[in-house]
Amino acid sequence: MSAVPLQALPLDELRQRSSTKWRKYSDDVLPFFVAEMDYALAPAITRSLLRAVELGDTGYTPPEPGVREAFVGFAARRFGWEVDPQSVFWTGDVMMGVVEILRVVTEPGDRVVVTTPVYPPFFDTVEEAGAVVERVPLARTGTGWELDLVGIEAALEGGARAVLLCNPHNPTGTVHSRASLEALAELAAAFGAVVVSDEIHGPLAHGTRYTPFLAASESAARVGYAVTSASKTFNLAGLKCAVMIGGGPQQAQLLRALPCEVEWRTGLFGAMANVAAFSAESDAWLDSLLAALDQNRRLLADLLAEHLPRAEYRLPDAGFLAWVDVSAYGWGDNPATVLRRRARVAFHHGPLFGEEGKGFVRINFACSPDVLREGIERVAALVES
Numbered sequence: 001m002s003a004v005p006l007q008a009l010p011l012d013e014l015r016q017r018s019s020t021k022w023r024k025y026s027d028d029v030l031p032f033f034v035a036e037m038d039y040a041l042a043p044a045i046t047r048s049l050l051r052a053v054e055l056g057d058t059g060y061t062p063p064e065p066g067v068r069e070a071f072v073g074f075a076a077r078r079f080g081w082e083v084d085p086q087s088v089f090w091t092g093d094v095m096m097g098v099v100e101i102l103r104v105v106t107e108p109g110d111r112v113v114v115t116t117p118v119y120p121p122f123f124d125t126v127e128e129a130g131a132v133v134e135r136v137p138l139a140r141t142g143t144g145w146e147l148d149l150v151g152i153e154a155a156l157e158g159g160a161r162a163v164l165l166c167n168p169h170n171p172t173g174t175v176h177s178r179a180s181l182e183a184l185a186e187l188a189a190a191f192g193a194v195v196v197s198d199e200i201h202g203p204l205a206h207g208t209r210y211t212p213f214l215a216a217s218e219s220a221a222r223v224g225y226a227v228t229s230a231s232k233t234f235n236l237a238g239l240k241c242a243v244m245i246g247g248g249p250q251q252a253q254l255l256r257a258l259p260c261e262v263e264w265r266t267g268l269f270g271a272m273a274n275v276a277a278f279s280a281e282s283d284a285w286l287d288s289l290l291a292a293l294d295q296n297r298r299l300l301a302d303l304l305a306e307h308l309p310r311a312e313y314r315l316p317d318a319g320f321l322a323w324v325d326v327s328a329y330g331w332g333d334n335p336a337t338v339l340r341r342r343a344r345v346a347f348h349h350g351p352l353f354g355e356e357g358k359g360f361v362r363i364n365f366a367c368s369p370d371v372l373r374e375g376i377e378r379v380a381a382l383v384e385s
């Protein structure tokens with residue numbers, strides 16, 4: 001039986017939240033920018049956090065907070081991925097995990113391949129690690145995007161030491177095929193490079209089979225690290241907990257040897273919430289979330305076809321972010337700025353994701369269908385005026 005779609009909370013309730021999504025702009029702007037969702041928490045998470053608050057359980061994260069076991073169980077249930085518990089470690093957030101791994105696997109000035117357009121902090125994170133970004137844009141296919149394996153091979157041949165992968169990809173929502181991940185792993189193995197795979201959107205695949213990079217092949221496990229969290233899927237970004245997984249014993253050893261501060265940065269509430277999110281108790285909530293997101297990604301296609309027919313949008317394979325080319329409307333390189341000022345909707349700025357994002361906006365559709373409709377209608381009204 002298919003799950004009943006989760007209902008988003010009403011706007012007046014959401015506006016009482018104090019997170020970036022609700023506080024960055026004034027109340028007359030509808031927010032679709034940052035990747036926060038408009039649903040109530042999964043009940044198991046609420047229970048866990050309420051109990052902690054009642055107990056005043058707000059101290060430091062213990063040595064074994066249960067994240068390891070919870071993630072191993074989740075990976076097996078949701079992805080059929082058998083993870084060695086001894087290869088799982090934790091830290092404050094996904095980008096902290098990425099930067100600490102890159103710091104160790106690269107030397108200052110080494111080049112790291114980044115497949116643009118991509119989640120903007122990838123650029124700064126590579127630099128924070130002392131490395132240099134080498135852009136290899138995603139290739140356009142007739143129906144979406146894919147890794148440019150020829151371009152990545154050229155970059156590795158030219159000396160790039162690592163690939164910072166986004167699987168599934170933000171902002172295009174691409175779930176990379178197993179074949180492309182296998183090929184990437186072979187390239188990395190051939191050139192002695194490392195793949196660090198950000199898999200935060202993995203649990204949000206819509207139908208398309210998501211392959212965790214480390215599970216793609218034996219080579220992938222030998223060259224790779226994955227960093228993920230329940231934070232995107234369960235809206236826990238403020239709580240600070242992410243999971244790092246080493247593909248093989250050597251990678252696990254490198255993670256074990258990271259400075260103890262890396263683990264120490266894990267928030268106790270973050271650990272508790274990740275444990276509850278990854279538990280089987282939260283599976284039904286996640287299925288309902290996926291049903292709601294699937295509806296909305298299709299609703300957005302209908303709304304754009306009706307009101308903004310010159311916009312180009314491909315249904316994302318995963319997640320709740322839509323990458324929409326609105327360049328045909330003449331709002332310049334950064335349409336989000338124009339649309340916020342003139343239509344009172346806040347989309348995310350395309351050019352922040354790289355050169356390829358000029359003329360694009362990223363739209364977060366993890367909201368009620370009515371809010372999504374109103375957002376697109378506001379833009380349509382601008383076009384008509």
Ligand SMILES: Cc1ncc(COP(=O)(O)O)c(C=O)c1O
Pocket residue numbers: 035092093094095096119166170198200201229231232237242
């Ligand atoms: C690909 C990707 N990685 C990382 C993050 C942020 O994760 P964290 O807050 O755990 O660093 C996001 C947030 O949207 C994301 O889309």
